[in-house]
Amino acid sequence: MSDFGVAGKLTIREFDAVVKVRVSNGEYLHFNLTVKGAEPIFSFVCKHRVRLSERDFDSHPKQVYAWTWSKGQNEADAADDTYGVIMSFIAAVRYTLRVEHRDRDDNLINLLKDIDYESQHAADSFTETIRVFTA
Amino acid sequence: MQTYRLIRLCFVVLLLTCFPTVGQSQELQAGSKDQGCASIDNLLNFGQWINCRVDAAVALRMNQKGMNKQVEVPSIGSNTTSLVDQTEAPDLLGLGLNLIGMKKNGGTEDDDNEAISVTTSAYALYAALTGNDALDPRFYLEHQGLRRLSFTIGQDEAEETSDETNRAFLFGFKYMIINKRDASLQSNRDELKRVSQFVGPAGMAVVNIQPEVEDYLFTKLGKSLGYPAIGEADVDAKIRFITQRLTTANDTKATLKMLSPKQLSEVLEIVSAGVDAQVALRQVTTEVFEKIRRRPQLSFSFQTKQHRAEAVDEYRSGLLLDLGVYQRLNLALNATFDYEDSKLIGGDKRGGRFAGEGYFHITDQNIFGGKDPLVMSIAGEGKWLTSAKPTYTGQVKLTIPLFDGINLPISFSVANRSDLIDESTVRGRFGFTFDLAKLLQVLP
Numbered sequence: 001m002s003d004f005g006v007a008g009k010l011t012i013r014e015f016d017a018v019v020k021v022r023v024s025n026g027e028y029l030h031f032n033l034t035v036k037g038a039e040p041i042f043s044f045v046c047k048h049r050v051r052l053s054e055r056d057f058d059s060h061p062k063q064v065y066a067w068t069w070s071k072g073q074n075e076a077d078a079a080d081d082t083y084g085v086i087m088s089f090i091a092a093v094r095y096t097l098r099v100e101h102r103d104r105d106d107n108l109i110n111l112l113k114d115i116d117y118e119s120q121h122a123a124d125s126f127t128e129t130i131r132v133f134t135a
Numbered sequence: 136m137q138t139y140r141l142i143r144l145c146f147v148v149l150l151l152t153c154f155p156t157v158g159q160s161q162e163l164q165a166g167s168k169d170q171g172c173a174s175i176d177n178l179l180n181f182g183q184w185i186n187c188r189v190d191a192a193v194a195l196r197m198n199q200k201g202m203n204k205q206v207e208v209p210s211i212g213s214n215t216t217s218l219v220d221q222t223e224a225p226d227l228l229g230l231g232l233n234l235i236g237m238k239k240n241g242g243t244e245d246d247d248n249e250a251i252s253v254t255t256s257a258y259a260l261y262a263a264l265t266g267n268d269a270l271d272p273r274f275y276l277e278h279q280g281l282r283r284l285s286f287t288i289g290q291d292e293a294e295e296t297s298d299e300t301n302r303a304f305l306f307g308f309k310y311m312i313i314n315k316r317d318a319s320l321q322s323n324r325d326e327l328k329r330v331s332q333f334v335g336p337a338g339m340a341v342v343n344i345q346p347e348v349e350d351y352l353f354t355k356l357g358k359s360l361g362y363p364a365i366g367e368a369d370v371d372a373k374i375r376f377i378t379q380r381l382t383t384a385n386d387t388k389a390t391l392k393m394l395s396p397k398q399l400s401e402v403l404e405i406v407s408a409g410v411d412a413q414v415a416l417r418q419v420t421t422e423v424f425e426k427i428r429r430r431p432q433l434s435f436s437f438q439t440k441q442h443r444a445e446a447v448d449e450y451r452s453g454l455l456l457d458l459g460v461y462q463r464l465n466l467a468l469n470a471t472f473d474y475e476d477s478k479l480i481g482g483d484k485r486g487g488r489f490a491g492e493g494y495f496h497i498t499d500q501n502i503f504g505g506k507d508p509l510v511m512s513i514a515g516e517g518k519w520l521t522s523a524k525p526t527y528t529g530q531v532k533l534t535i536p537l538f539d540g541i542n543l544p545i546s547f548s549v550a551n552r553s554d555l556i557d558e559s560t561v562r563g564r565f566g567f568t569f570d571l572a573k574l575l576q577v578l579p
Contacts, residue, residue, distance in 0.1 A: 050335030086338030
């Protein structure tokens, strides 16, 4: 039995479903996506829009993609929003996602996600989500 | 001979021991229900369950992936399940192992035929030598040319003698002249852009479905579970509810099992109502994948079988073509020049060979999880050598996926005559193939 899609496998080392980020205190989220395969296809989205895609990064395709949310400024569209990273396996076989909750000095407050997503099936995709309440 | 068999057995055991997760994943499958990961009993966390419910709602499946990467012993080995060579070698390393050959020839049984080969690409060797990750997308993109060249080395059965020192050694290389299926090809990358355009909206579908379901659960179950606590703000109560009730697998299962059948049905309606963008993504992904998979590949191949003693050395070179015909049906064609170098004066043979194989993917991948599909192939081969009557061989082969990266090919061949004796030959064979690239995916 797969963990998702037709042939998906998850390896979960750290998983939080929700976080409260005090953006006014300079807290932010840091995302790091590591890829194995020919060409990663992914997007960072919220309930309201597509915020980033792989082609928005310099030197695409590459092995490591990193970005932040609300670092230095409040990027939230709503005080209660859900964010997601959707990963396609049509030309990639493995993604590793780490999401960190950090303070204004870049210190780690909490590791929210550390998960491997693998699939050999081209049509598989997975959306990792986190609900974010801002204050 | 016994020592050789023992070494070979140890090698197989070592391989299977080195990849214990292969067996474990199979054990895990044994307890699965028909709903798969969409079943509450099987969930890992709430987000994963939502993804599985979305997948179940979308319910589109792909046909195949990467089955044309040849990891079997090349066709020049007489004890092989490959009658027709395919154009593409594994990107990393493939191992072909034919454990048992069963040959019925004029009423005599010969079960002593074995062959083994290893195939790797110049790309894999270069990645290893330079210390690069072969699955780094940047490295993959920059070294497409190296994936065109692959090498095979192996051993085949001894012929005409039981002398162990007379085992035949296989060596070959393959160069892909045309490879329209490489993911790093610009035309294919342009196709992948189409998929990329659908990924974002599909992700938005899930991030809208999930909080809606969370809020539904909070509304229906929160009060009875003590959310909010006295004096607690709604936002804090919701954060606490999600943290305590929808994070770990056990907590999430317990929470979902509190739903009445009607409430669970309403949850599934929320999921179903939001999957349009996911359906669109699955459709375009399938379309793009099939389009790329059916593109042609043309290779030049050279293979030789060398004996240490007086037996005939064999050479084969020529062109291999592989192309998708229609949906799950692919066609592989070989046109080669064969040369048999005899140690006897005047014993050389040379001539042409033509082979064709149609292979059909009987099952979709979803039936066997991450394994390759079940493939049935029908092949025919004609050989026209000097100083010999023409040889015509037909073969039916079933390739059964066992685990991720491990397949069991079983073939049944009929020939109008063997190469050395003028009578009809019927033989059945089976072996194992290992695709290291796929095996690595199941390792922790």
